[in-house]
Amino acid sequence: MAWEGGVDLVALTDGNLSEPNVIVHVARMVHTPAGSAPAGMIFWQPDATAAPVVMGFVSNDPAVGAYFSPNIFASTPFENAPVLDATIDITIEGDTATARVETGSHVFVATLSGLAAAELINRAPGATSPFTQQGLERVPSSVTLTVDGAAVSVIVPPVGISGGPASVVAPCGIYAR
Numbered sequence: 001m002a003w004e005g006g007v008d009l010v011a012l013t014d015g016n017l018s019e020p021n022v023i024v025h026v027a028r029m030v031h032t033p034a035g036s037a038p039a040g041m042i043f044w045q046p047d048a049t050a051a052p053v054v055m056g057f058v059s060n061d062p063a064v065g066a067y068f069s070p071n072i073f074a075s076t077p078f079e080n081a082p083v084l085d086a087t088i089d090i091t092i093e094g095d096t097a098t099a100r101v102e103t104g105s106h107v108f109v110a111t112l113s114g115l116a117a118a119e120l121i122n123r124a125p126g127a128t129s130p131f132t133q134q135g136l137e138r139v140p141s142s143v144t145l146t147v148d149g150a151a152v153s154v155i156v157p158p159v160g161i162s163g164g165p166a167s168v169v170a171p172c173g174i175y176a177r
Helices: 062-071
Strands: 002-011 022-032 035-044 054-059 083-093 096-103 106-113 119-123 132-138 142-147 150-152 167-176
Touching: 002 083, 002 096, 002 106, 002 142, 022 062, 022 083, 022 096, 035 062, 035 083, 035 096, 035 106, 054 062, 054 096, 062 083, 106 167
Parallel strands: 054 083
Antiparallel strands: 002 022, 002 167, 022 035, 035 054, 083 096, 096 106, 106 142, 119 132, 132 167, 142 150
C-alpha cells in the first residue's frame, strides 16, 4: 500500500490517559490492490470510559477502505474496525498541512504547522503497526484540532503508535506487510 499527501495526528485530550484517544490518519490518495482513493483512519473517543464516538477506516471508496483491516491492520485493535464513508480533503502549503475529514455527522480538521524539513524513514514492524514503513515525514512544531467546529485541546506524545513521531505530514510512503 502506498500513499501521497498524508496527515497524521495521534494525540490525547487528557494528560492522565494512558492511550491516545484521538487519531486522524489520512492521505490525499492511497494506492492499494483494491484501488486508489483518499483514505485513512479516524478514532475519536472524547470520554475514555465510553465507547469511541467514531472509529473506523475512512474513504469515499468502500473497497479501498475495506483493504486496511485484513491486509494492513490484522492482529491489532483495528482489525475489525468498520469502513466509514468519508470525504477527505488535504491541503499542504509551505510549512502547514490541513486534513479535513467528514464522516457521518462529524467533521474533523487537523492542522499541522511549522513543518520541519522532510526526513526519510524506515521503520520495522511493531506491536500496533505490524508492517514495515518507508517514506518521507515532516514533523510539525504545532498542531490544532477541531471536531464538529469546536476546538479540542490535544497533547501530542513524543512517540506515536508507529514508533515514530505522533504527528507528521507524510508527503509519500508505503506500508508493506
